[in-house]
Amino acid sequence: MTQRDELLTGQDVRLACRRGEFAAQTSGLAAGFAQANLVVLPKDVAYDFLLFCRRNPKPCPLLDVTEAGSPVPVQAAADADLRTDAPRYCVWEHGELVDEPTDIAGRWRDDFVSFVIGCSFTFEAALLRAGVPVRHIEQGVNVPMYRTNIECQPAGMFRGPLVVSMRPLKPADAIRAVQITSRYPAVHGAPVHLGSPEQIGIADLSRPDFGDAVEIRDGEIPVFWACGVTPQAVAMATKSPLMITHSPGCMFVTDLRDETLAVE
Amino acid sequence: MTQRDELLTGQDVRLACRRGEFAAQTSGLAAGFAQANLVVLPKDVAYDFLLFCRRNPKPCPLLDVTEAGSPVPVQAAADADLRTDAPRYCVWEHGELVDEPTDIAGRWRDDFVSFVIGCSFTFEAALLRAGVPVRHIEQGVNVPMYRTNIECQPAGMFRGPLVVSMRPLKPADAIRAVQITSRYPAVHGAPVHLGSPEQIGIADLSRPDFGDAVEIRDGEIPVFWACGVTPQAVAMATKSPLMITHSPGCMFVTDLRDETLAVE
Numbered sequence: 001m002t003q004r005d006e007l008l009t010g011q012d013v014r015l016a017c018r019r020g021e022f023a024a025q026t027s028g029l030a031a032g033f034a035q036a037n038l039v040v041l042p043k044d045v046a047y048d049f050l051l052f053c054r055r056n057p058k059p060c061p062l063l064d065v066t067e068a069g070s071p072v073p074v075q076a077a078a079d080a081d082l083r084t085d086a087p088r089y090c091v092w093e094h095g096e097l098v099d100e101p102t103d104i105a106g107r108w109r110d111d112f113v114s115f116v117i118g119c120s121f122t123f124e125a126a127l128l129r130a131g132v133p134v135r136h137i138e139q140g141v142n143v144p145m146y147r148t149n150i151e152c153q154p155a156g157m158f159r160g161p162l163v164v165s166m167r168p169l170k171p172a173d174a175i176r177a178v179q180i181t182s183r184y185p186a187v188h189g190a191p192v193h194l195g196s197p198e199q200i201g202i203a204d205l206s207r208p209d210f211g212d213a214v215e216i217r218d219g220e221i222p223v224f225w226a227c228g229v230t231p232q233a234v235a236m237a238t239k240s241p242l243m244i245t246h247s248p249g250c251m252f253v254t255d256l257r258d259e260t261l262a263v264e
Numbered sequence: 265m266t267q268r269d270e271l272l273t274g275q276d277v278r279l280a281c282r283r284g285e286f287a288a289q290t291s292g293l294a295a296g297f298a299q300a301n302l303v304v305l306p307k308d309v310a311y312d313f314l315l316f317c318r319r320n321p322k323p324c325p326l327l328d329v330t331e332a333g334s335p336v337p338v339q340a341a342a343d344a345d346l347r348t349d350a351p352r353y354c355v356w357e358h359g360e361l362v363d364e365p366t367d368i369a370g371r372w373r374d375d376f377v378s379f380v381i382g383c384s385f386t387f388e389a390a391l392l393r394a395g396v397p398v399r400h401i402e403q404g405v406n407v408p409m410y411r412t413n414i415e416c417q418p419a420g421m422f423r424g425p426l427v428v429s430m431r432p433l434k435p436a437d438a439i440r441a442v443q444i445t446s447r448y449p450a451v452h453g454a455p456v457h458l459g460s461p462e463q464i465g466i467a468d469l470s471r472p473d474f475g476d477a478v479e480i481r482d483g484e485i486p487v488f489w490a491c492g493v494t495p496q497a498v499a500m501a502t503k504s505p506l507m508i509t510h511s512p513g514c515m516f517v518t519d520l521r522d523e524t525l526a527v528e
Binding site for chain 2: 171172174175178179182190191192193194195196199219221
């Protein structure tokens, strides 16, 4: 049994991160447990970011918001510690990535508020169960993500472009994927675009802004979903003095079951 | 007030047809009442056609099946007479269109079974309510319909190509249209295809097999739904001795409210 095989629950992954034994991508780990994007901000800008999430629910569907100073996301994982339990973090200062540590305990402040944001891994599990193929999983790489020319609705200092993830699908699978992901508004929901990438400002699908390029086969169309990496593009665009996020693909794994995030 | 303005309910339209006062396309009449495709067959082949509908629910979603010999669709419109209450009919003999009468009273037989099949007009009303434009309605023409290279699942003698209707939409509207029409499985449900027409055997969108061509604007993609005209393509392909249908666009208007056909 490999170390990855032992990471069967959200708690298993979190504790491995906390012990410093795991600092990699989380795709495929703790099957059935919802993984999440993470944004940590000082309290004085938390209201504006909360409003930003309210105004941009497709890229920023909130699963939990912590009390100021508390590293415990009570609704998402009551025994977790957000300072240590993600595999890797990104520290942004004035729009620049200044560090990618495996914990943020040394940087923690009493005025930090953490936002736990739904992740497309949840709906990918539902797609796979329905027989809809997910190319980047087939290819064993991170999902390709792109900055678009769609501006998020700003709130206070927070503004920036919508980031989307892309999965190439045959048309019938694209239709099925719309149906399936519509059931998961808490993890980005239905696609925001399909077909021509130029229409949303993406010049070259083979050069994603985050993640890895994937093969697009004959007869497939690119299907685009709002992506939880959007706050990182926002961090770059707004040059906020301090924002800490997860590292793309290295998610915070919750205790929430994927299926509890489905409507109906 | 014009004659059309007076046709406010399904019953109004049916009685106008019965009196010989109306024999035209029904799009836009009796808003809120479900319109239907019609197939009339001798009892000896009714089982096979019922099985065909069961095997091909997207083109042939059944709203009602009459008792043999009865022209009354009890579930769809209890006071209707299917011999007179559609605006215009098509009579098919051995795969050939031999007549397009405004009633079939003189042709009626005691062994006729009628199949009342859901129509996309119901979901078009839902699309319009959601602000999704419907081009052929904007242009005041019949929806464009195309034979595809997708074979229906055969049943007994009944076999033939799937016929689809097409509506051009911007990608975001196409995604919304998948969501909306998924709620209406009784009237063809979600699209069967979107994007490249060649993939389903349609060579030229400007030359539909039934109905009228519509404008496709820059940035729009064609979206294809299974169509209730499929039985007419089946009549042609199977060369059944006798099949009577409605004339395309000249629908039988029921007493069923569109909204009662939505799931959820």
